[in-house]
């Protein structure tokens with residue numbers, strides 16, 4: 001018995017049966033052709049889609065993205081250009097690591113114009129900014145500005161101001177606490193990201209410049225030493241604040257005191273940012289009434305690089321009125337006689353030679369001092 005091939009064809013003759021066998025073979029051929037064509041079309045369309053997608057991206061991207069990418073990846077500028085925006089998403093740990101990069105080949109393969117980084121550590125506004133604007137005018141290639149203010153402060157400098165968009169990511173900083181030193185290190189680290197910055201000047205909102213830009217620039221650039229106040233005070237406000245548990249990293253004979261406001265070169269700025277040896281000791285054992293911002297950098301730098309610091313700051317301040325804070329000068333204080341007194345009768349060592357130019361900056365000046373300061377700037381401070 002022959003098994004039934006097509007039950008529906010049951011009872012039909014052999015020719016019909018033969019036809020019915022031929023018919024599916026044709027369908028099969030036809031279907032195969034259809035599948036092959038379909039597959040071919042599929043491959044073709046995938047290819048075309050990719051091709052046109054690439055074309056589209058290419059057409060859109062070429063004028064906008066491509067030149068930037070090519071330039072950035074093939075040119076030395078990629079490594080020497082300062083970041084376009086001061087705001088970034090780096091963590092503190094990432095920032096300090098990045099800031100501590102130092103080229104090992106000492107000769108720069110390009111013309112490096114050294115700049116001064118003016119770092120303003122403020123609560124919020126910079127009331128004396130019109131004086132500073134005049135001071136900076138015309139020296140755009142030789143300085144950069146960084147502002148660390150309280151994190152909730154919203155600056156409102158106009159785009160034409162030298163202070164516009166110069167804020168760095170900030171955190172709370174309180175007088176006498178480690179977070180004050182953290183803010184100073186944060187300023188240094190952000191300023192270090194610009195390879196052109198060679199000097200780092202810490203200022204507050206109450207500081208003023210005492211000379212014009214050219215004089216201050218030359219004074220710093222020609223100096224053999226960084227300017228950090230550092231002295232050994234045997235009394236209760238000096239060695240009295242030392243804690244024995246800081247040993248062996250810090251011995252009492254190495255304990256130093258000095259004003260917070262410093263002017264340091266790039267080497268010392270990096271030393272301060274990369275420090276992990278002294279930082280934990282100060283953080284743990286120098287809390288009020290040990291005012292850490294008066295001791296950490298002077299002590300650390302005296303231990304590590306005594307031969308690189310002048311042991312004096314360039315920021316003048318008046319402690320003669322006594323008390324925990326220096327004198328603040330307002331509108332009524334600013335006279336020709338007062339300003340002349342700041343310059344006169346000073347003597348110090350500059351590059352190991354006696355000098356009468358000992359201070360480049362002064363504090364503390366109230367917002368009301370602005371008008372008389374602007375009035376005396378051309379004749380006494382050397383800029384207008």
Ligand SMILES: *[C@@H]1O[C@H](CO)[C@@H](O)[C@H](O)[C@H]1NC(C)=O
Nearest residue numbers: 225302306307308309310311
């Ligand atoms: C600063 O003081 C240290 C000692 O604390 C000393 O070794 C160094 O020579 C002083 N620097 C200058 C420029 O006199």
Ligand SMILES: *[C@@H]1O[C@H](CO)[C@@H](O)[C@H](O)[C@H]1NC(C)=O
Nearest residue numbers: 211212213214215381382383
């Ligand atoms: C800066 O001040 C000095 C001395 O007062 C003066 O000789 C010089 O011309 C001033 N420079 C500018 C650019 O005003």
